[in-house]
Amino acid sequence: MNHPIRVNFERLREDVLALSRIGQTPDQGIHRMAFSEGDLEGRRWFRSRIEAAGLEVYEDGAANLHARLDWDDKRPSVMMGSHLDTVPGGGPLDGALGVLVGLEVLRTVKEAGVALKHPLEAVDFTDEEGRFGGLFGSQAIAGQLTPAVIHNARDLDGVTLTEAMASWGLDANAALFARRAPDSIHAYLELHIEQGPVLDRNQVSIGVVDAITGLFKWDVRLMGQTNHAGTTPMDMRVDSFQGLAEFAGEINRILEEHGSPHSRATIGRVELKPGAANTVPGQTSFSLDVRDTDAETLRNLADAFRRTLSALARRRDLMFEFDVLSEIPPMRCDPGLVQLVTDTAERLELKHLRMPSGAAHDAQIMGSVTRTGMIFVPSLEGKSHSASEWTAWEDIERGANLALHTVLQLAAADAGAAIREQKPKRKQA
Numbered sequence: 001m002n003h004p005i006r007v008n009f010e011r012l013r014e015d016v017l018a019l020s021r022i023g024q025t026p027d028q029g030i031h032r033m034a035f036s037e038g039d040l041e042g043r044r045w046f047r048s049r050i051e052a053a054g055l056e057v058y059e060d061g062a063a064n065l066h067a068r069l070d071w072d073d074k075r076p077s078v079m080m081g082s083h084l085d086t087v088p089g090g091g092p093l094d095g096a097l098g099v100l101v102g103l104e105v106l107r108t109v110k111e112a113g114v115a116l117k118h119p120l121e122a123v124d125f126t127d128e129e130g131r132f133g134g135l136f137g138s139q140a141i142a143g144q145l146t147p148a149v150i151h152n153a154r155d156l157d158g159v160t161l162t163e164a165m166a167s168w169g170l171d172a173n174a175a176l177f178a179r180r181a182p183d184s185i186h187a188y189l190e191l192h193i194e195q196g197p198v199l200d201r202n203q204v205s206i207g208v209v210d211a212i213t214g215l216f217k218w219d220v221r222l223m224g225q226t227n228h229a230g231t232t233p234m235d236m237r238v239d240s241f242q243g244l245a246e247f248a249g250e251i252n253r254i255l256e257e258h259g260s261p262h263s264r265a266t267i268g269r270v271e272l273k274p275g276a277a278n279t280v281p282g283q284t285s286f287s288l289d290v291r292d293t294d295a296e297t298l299r300n301l302a303d304a305f306r307r308t309l310s311a312l313a314r315r316r317d318l319m320f321e322f323d324v325l326s327e328i329p330p331m332r333c334d335p336g337l338v339q340l341v342t343d344t345a346e347r348l349e350l351k352h353l354r355m356p357s358g359a360a361h362d363a364q365i366m367g368s369v370t371r372t373g374m375i376f377v378p379s380l381e382g383k384s385h386s387a388s389e390w391t392a393w394e395d396i397e398r399g400a401n402l403a404l405h406t407v408l409q410l411a412a413a414d415a416g417a418a419i420r421e422q423k424p425k426r427k428q429a
Ligand SMILES: [Zn+2]
Pocket: 083, 094, 095, 128, 192, 361
């Protein structure tokens, strides 16, 4: 009879519940924005859990908290990670689950006494959710920060990152020293909730992520002529909103012709000026957010959107201009790691689906440093960034065991033995 090694699910479950009470507000949403009281309490709790497990704690210059096993500063590590910070009114699992599963994997490996050829790390990355811009901790590790980026980072209330960190006794510029040499990390694996409806709707427990979408975000302005809604005949108007209406109607055609099944385009903000019911709007400004997992497809989409806008502006006598607000390249997961996660899911007899991630994650940044993979577990009804975000316990357990087995194959001196031999010393809940 084969008894493959398993995580201590009851312990993981208690950690998820304990952490979900930190930053919890009466409206049930969780408030652990980076360097808020809730975030600091969450970090203190995580640190105490690392220490209680007899693992090494390391806090780097970007305030990322690392749990470490078998660390010797020489061999490259197998790193797991995600984030304990939340959006305002966030849920209990976004980010938190990946960090807690990482900790549980380290505890399980330590207790089983597995000999490791690579040390293990489980990391809580600082400000993934973006109180001060987002993905701060992973960017620090990837060496993507500059003194100017750190200096300019501020939240919506104008509090700078430098001030926020100083109020907790931390020096924001020390984040420049958190950079890790690529040869100090053997591989990076992140478990995260899907935050979308695909796995839940298909009743599949595991998503094997093969790519994380990139995006471009534009701020577009169409300028026509402001005029009286009653006295200006329809054929004598230069109505900027009519330009937007025509453009919005073209979006699906553009995606069909130039995009992929993974392409997404969204107009999420529209502002009409002067913005009165009895006035033809002379200016329409709107956001355009376009995503895909392939860099060339994104370029083609950008060209097509620009051509369409400029053609309809010409036809309608509108002026048209746009600013690029952000451009994030897509990230392909390491094909070897995608295959390893897939094979491991099959061996554990877990229903799985290969899929892209539509949301950004620390893994996207870590992909610039080391070979990177991601595991998704289902989000009930696709809900996330809300108090009702949830994943069935059985799926959490399946995801955690898949992470454990994947990490063992990457890091154990004798992976075959480590996976098969369960020491009969722990009672399973
Ligand atoms: Zn997240």
